[in-house]
Amino acid sequence: MSRTILITGAAKGIGRAVAEDFASDAENRLILLDMDLPELQRWVDERQEQIKARVETHWANIADLPAMEAFFKTLGTQLDYVDVLVNSAGICNENEPEDLKNWHQVISVNLNGTFYVTSLCLALMPDRGRIINMSSILGRAGKVRNTAYCASKHGIVGMTKALALDLAPRQITVNAILPAWIDTPMLQGELATQAAIAGLTQEQIVRNAKKKLPMRRFIQSEEVAAMVRYLASPEAGGVTAQSLVIDGGVGLGM
Ligand SMILES: NC(=O)c1ccc[n+]([C@@H]2O[C@H](COP(=O)([O-])OP(=O)(O)OC[C@H]3O[C@@H](n4cnc5c(N)ncnc54)[C@H](O)[C@@H]3O)[C@@H](O)[C@H]2O)c1
Ligand SMILES: CC(C)C1=CC=C(C(=O)O)[C@@H](O)[C@H]1O
Numbered sequence: 001m002s003r004t005i006l007i008t009g010a011a012k013g014i015g016r017a018v019a020e021d022f023a024s025d026a027e028n029r030l031i032l033l034d035m036d037l038p039e040l041q042r043w044v045d046e047r048q049e050q051i052k053a054r055v056e057t058h059w060a061n062i063a064d065l066p067a068m069e070a071f072f073k074t075l076g077t078q079l080d081y082v083d084v085l086v087n088s089a090g091i092c093n094e095n096e097p098e099d100l101k102n103w104h105q106v107i108s109v110n111l112n113g114t115f116y117v118t119s120l121c122l123a124l125m126p127d128r129g130r131i132i133n134m135s136s137i138l139g140r141a142g143k144v145r146n147t148a149y150c151a152s153k154h155g156i157v158g159m160t161k162a163l164a165l166d167l168a169p170r171q172i173t174v175n176a177i178l179p180a181w182i183d184t185p186m187l188q189g190e191l192a193t194q195a196a197i198a199g200l201t202q203e204q205i206v207r208n209a210k211k212k213l214p215m216r217r218f219i220q221s222e223e224v225a226a227m228v229r230y231l232a233s234p235e236a237g238g239v240t241a242q243s244l245v246i247d248g249g250v251g252l253g254m
Contacts, residue, residue, distance in 0.1 A: 134177055
């Protein structure tokens, strides 16, 4: 089955693992977007031997609406369809409760950016298309010093549910994945901040964190990519408006 798959945030972490997964199929065409184009290109160059799909890399800031409009206008002249959209680009900044600057920054990227890409991509999406949004366990729960991040991820869940109903008559599915504790640069960055605050080494903070997790381990990005693969498959054609949690049980633990 020949498909075009557009992935945001493809340079690192979960987005990269999703790209790697789809890249193993020679029938796929991948459109990879990230703000960190050098890192995205470095990874693609490094994996040339393993990559079977046709891969294109593009610099993009998903929060910049005029730039994204221009990008999709050009893309529309180069291809007919985007069959699968994976919205993985996101940022995670801690904030003081009254921090307005951080609020705008996080909402701009995580919520507005995800909506911009989705709405622009819709013009290129055929019936039976797939939209997969990276929310978070914090799209369901709260966390101290994370007002903006939690609001953005709850927003993605709401957007997913409503859009799924709009697009259901066209058999386009829209689902959210709610990860936590995935071993990516984002998580390592958070742990580094916590280590600095606590005066611990990165190894100590990682060991302490894993002790509190039901599975005593971080989840690998490839495990999230497998969930994306399922949601993008024909077999998942009846799964829509859902929030699929991949958190090793931490969200329901005491
Ligand atoms: N790692 C986790 O534990 C975890 C948990 C829950 C949810 N998530 C969510 O999963 C998604 C991926 O997270 P990750 O851990 O892989 O993060 P990451 O920081 O490792 O990778 C995110 C990628 O998005 C890109 N990006 C950021 N802002 C962008 C923008 N404005 N435009 C284009 N690209 C941009 C970054 O350059 C980076 O390559 C995020 O939406 C994140 O909120 C991650
Ligand atoms: C710290 C842990 C609870 C956690 C939850 C959610 C994340 C997210 O990015 O949404 C992770 O980064 C992770 O910190």
